Amino acid sequence: MKKPLDKTKRSSQVTGNVGMFYACYKLSMMGWNVMPTARNAKGIDIVAYPANANNFIGIQVKSLSQRTAVPLGKGLDGIMGDCWIVLNRVREEPPNCFILYPEEVKKLANRSGKNGNISYWLEPPDYDVKEFKEKWGRLDEILIHKEKSMNSSAITQNG
Template identity: 35%
Template structure:
């Protein structure tokens, strides 16, 4: 497969995360792409719980650039979707749980412990 643009990779991760949340019973609303703020809003079937989610998508298991910290921290959860074109893997945590190194990146080994951490979204 030829290399896809970053926007296509982002969309693949966003919609894979949306699918996974939907089959777990959440109503999922994607926001406008490439704008400040959450990528997804989710809410429970009874409408009593609502969360903001940032989605980061990668073609392989690699380091993450969280972007501007104020945008990162405004979310309730972060979903990192790696290997979006082959065998997607999901990592889920709260923004403050991810370790940002001195270069401003989240190393891949620091988010690996959050693999399939769906139980955090209650």
Template identity: 50%
Template sequence: MPIPQPIANQQTVGNIGMFYVCYRLSRLGWNVMPTARNAKGIDIVIYSQDAARKYTIQVKTLSKGSPVPMSNKLDHLFADFVVVCRHVIRETPECFVLTPDEVRRLIHRGEKNGKISYWLQPRDYATDEFREKWERIGSGL
């Protein structure tokens, strides 16, 4: 397997994750629409072929297997699903499908120099419960 080249910047890493998740959802039969890159909380809107089901997706992308930074507030967790897409510099990234309630339950709160931050640790999200569990979203057919 060829050694991947370094990714230029965090925006490129984010794009890889978002478009990889779009690809996976499209393969499941969903009509997939990425949002504007500066939309708060929602990265992808999907709807079924018969337009009877609609969901919103928030994508958290990582180039490695590190913790997921979740900002200093949790007010942005309002999508129907949160997909953590990690190792995006590999040929096949790894995805974890969670609900916002699961993220809130698993989140780690940190405080340093009076500043609060939230993280999702790999030991909490990178489990078989969430790994490649696209069936939690279901088929768009």
């Protein structure tokens, strides 16, 4: 059973911190080394690498206090990193975690706007699905893919 946290209104920065540090905690418990980046800076939120330190992945974290839409901004060009972790209901323990690839975020993004004022977002029924929920193993898949790409690139260069 989920344990509710203090229900007092939290700032969006605190909500973001809860999500980012929860993701760091989960990754650390799975054996990943994690480094949060500067808060509210453009770019990824977490750099994570396995114990062998052969490679790393960049992670974008989106934290929500409720099961609501994930704002993506005015364009899809800002979707970066190797992986997205969306957390909702971060006021409950544990929050809901969803692991998506950037290509999936772009594919599932909704678009709206008129008069040149365009915005993108992910609706809960698009990201809050079994395919993404608690799928932390997808991070290992990213590493495997990156290592294969690096190996084939090395073979091509040496070949």
